[in-house]
Structure formats: C-alpha cells, structure tokens
Amino acid sequence: MAVEIGPSPEMYLKSLFELTRGHAPVPISALAERLGHSVVSATEMVHRLERRGLVAHEPYRGARLTSDGATHARTLLRRHRLWERFLTDELNLPWESVHDLACQLEHAVGEEVTEALDRRLGIPATCPHGNPIPRSGPTPAASARTLADMKPGEHAELEAVHPESGPVLAYLAQHGLRPGAAFSLESIEPTDGLRVIGVSSTRVAFGPELAARLRVRPASGPGRGGGARGDERRA
Amino acid sequence: MAVEIGPSPEMYLKSLFELTRGHAPVPISALAERLGHSVVSATEMVHRLERRGLVAHEPYRGARLTSDGATHARTLLRRHRLWERFLTDELNLPWESVHDLACQLEHAVGEEVTEALDRRLGIPATCPHGNPIPRSGPTPAASARTLADMKPGEHAELEAVHPESGPVLAYLAQHGLRPGAAFSLESIEPTDGLRVIGVSSTRVAFGPELAARLRVRPASGPGRGGGARGDERRA
DNA sequence: ATGTAGTTTAAGGTCGACCTTAAACAAGGT
C-alpha cells in the first residue's frame, strides 16, 4: 500500500486538489500554469497519473482526482501543512517562507513521521496560512467567501490564503497582513478591478486574482486593532 | 553559492565521506556496494562529481573528496544527524529507524532550516547513534578504536555506530545495544572471527565487518549496569 | 614475468520528467 510515487507526480496531485472548485474538472492549462510547466508536459503527466488510477481525464474539459488520487492529495496537503506549522511554531521561521520550505519536506516523509509530527504539534487545526489540516473524517468546509466577493464598505477578517504560493505570501507579509487580521474593503477600482483595503491605518491593493485567493470571514470581535496578529491553532 | 545538487549525487558525497579512512582514496567498488549500485554506475557518478569539482579520482585507486566536496558532505552529514536527533528526541521515533528516515529529510532542507533546527535542538553534540554533528570548526576526532580492535577480556563502552545503516541498527536494537552501553569482549571465535560480547547478562555475536563499525571507548564508570541506556547529548 | 582480481571504458538500454514545434481537433460564440 501507499503506492510509490515521486515528488513530481505528487505536486500534480496536490495542485489538482488545490485548484479544484466544487465538482468541476480542472483545465490542464491551469495545472500547467500553477506548476510552471508547459501544457504539453502537464498533459503527459495527467496521462501517467490516469494510468495509475489517480486522476480521471475528461478530454477538452480537464482533469479530476479519483477518490484514490484525492486521498493521496489530502495526505500530501496534510504533510505540507504540518511541516508549515512545525517550521513556524517550532523553528520560528518567517511565516511567508515556510510554504516553499514545506514543499520540499512533504515529499520526504511517510506516515510514521507525519503522525508523530501531528501529535508533537498538538494536533493543530490549521496551517499558518489559515488552511485546515486534513485529518481522517471529512475536512471542515472552508468558507467559500473571498475578498473578491466583498462589497465596498464591508468589514471582514482574513481567514486563509488559499491557493498558497511564495510570491503571494511575500506580498501579504510585506504589508503585514496575516490570517486573523481585520480590515475593510474601501473601494473597487473600475479599472482592473483592484481591491483597495484598509488595514490598521494602511491601505493595500489587490488584483482580482489575488483577491480571489484571500478567504474571508465576518470580523469576529471589534478586532483588537491588529494588523499582523496571529492565526488560530484550533478550530 | 551552495551549488545545486540532487539527492543522488549527495548520497555519493556523503558515502564517500563516511567511507574515508584517513587520507586514502575510497575504492569505487566500496562506494558502489554501500549505495547498492553497480560499479559501472558508481564510476559514472564519480565522473560527474569530478567534473563538478567535488571529488578527485585517482584511476585504479579510488575517489577522494576535494575540499569543496568535503564541505558539502559535512553539511549533509550535519543535516542528517540533526534530523536524527529531531526524530528521536522530539518525535520519539525508534532509535533504529531514524537513520533511514533522516536519509530522506537531509536532501529536503537548506541552510535556513538546518540552523534553526540546530538551535531548536539545543546544539546537540552527537546524533542518536553516537556520531558527532559537524559544525563550523574542526570536527572532534572520533575514537579510532572499534570492537574489532579489542582483545578478549577487555571492557568497554559503545561510543558510536559508524558507518550507520538500517540493518546494522536494527541488529543492535534487537539486542538492546546502544551508545553508552557497557560490555566486555568475551571471545573471538577462530572461525569467521566472530566477536562474542557480554552485555548485561546477554551474549551477542558480531562478525568482523560489523565489529569494525562499532566504535568503542574505555568504560566510563563501573557501568551502571545498563544495556539499553541512552546516549549523551553533549561532548 | 605472469596471471588473477579489481578497475575502467565502451556500447546500448530503460525510465521519468521535462522541453519545443507543429498539426489535428473540439467547443462555443457570432
């Protein structure tokens, strides 16, 4: 069991999982873009994964994880997020850089280490970027609402950065924005749909694509002022 | 700096380092055997590493690390042993299995993580198998004396398992023998040179090759009886 | 001085994971 699989196929499974919205297949071009590969290469890989029974490919529509594939992807994501927690909580590495670091570590460990790590970390509920750590049992539904869905004047709190990536996290870190931060949407610029938000006396702008990657929830308290405040470790 | 290098070349550097005795070149056949590769493949790799300036190859004698190569190997060994400590000390994974696990992790992290890990672990002096963790500055000379050098009747204490490997550690674990354990050499069998030692009322036998991998030092105290006792974390 | 054991080179093979360019094809809007 556990089906030997290399780092590269694993990245595909993970990306596929992350890019999946609802029940729709993910266009291969989207996959390719996320991984920085050519579309042809991505198609090749999808075929390889299909032969292994991990993804189902609907021609001209996209690829979807089979349940085997989804299981595998979930454990990968689990490892990834646990490592992220380890790197921030135990090694005190910067919030915005642990994503890329964890991308290496996730392929280097099996179940043994993963579970031990989970216990060691106190069975955390989310990664440092606000995403839930998959465990046995259904994953708690993440809020579907993002910054892109908000209307000017609304107040909210950053819940998570969903498809994570180095550059995105760097941008957020640069402006002191972290899960838990309260903010308000000040305006949506007519040109390019730029979202300008106010976070503790600063203004930060986000393009529509980035905005769609910022999951939000109604501001919890009157917001204890904070910009760069932490993230919750429990659900 | 840091010269991009993959897991496989890294394993070669590490093995080369571990197999080096004094100043002599390591025969490629020995390298190949340690890695479980064919001699031809090992030769190929040595060439690749030579082109990169990491090893020097003396035809028909063997390969030696250049100073660049040695530096690289040392940092690899450093990562490896730090991960071993992490896995045993923090995750409570079994002593005999952390070697193989660390073999994966060592290729998945850079300097940032390594140094943070080191600090986090309290700058440990040795790995769980008794080998010193390389740091800047000269590595403390490991005792050159092994079980293979002992005479019947002698008492000693296990200091380290030097070239480590899964099966060797498994054998030791099976017999409750760990660094720090005191024992006496009871006999050397004339056939096959088997070393039979007494450890806390048990007898365990070692072939000559294994014996040469067990570094020993004079028993420290009257040995608080112990078989399966720990290992020191400080020099 | 010679022979054997250990080393090296040569030649050819496989597999995975990428790339490019170019052609064939399907979906969906006008």
Added chain:
DNA sequence: ACCTTGTTTAAGGTCGACCTTAAACTACAT
C-alpha cells in the same frame, strides 16, 4: 456554418540516473 480559442497528439530532443554485457587495462602478489 464558421472561426477562434483552447486542447490534444505527434514527433523529436535533452538530461539525469540507473542497468547489463563485454572488452581493455592495471596493480600486485606469487
């Protein structure tokens, strides 16, 4: 019905990391 856009297939390439078999060669001990 057509045309554009996005998708897939085909063809050929590269590179790294392994493999085998077979021939050439060296070191060293007898």
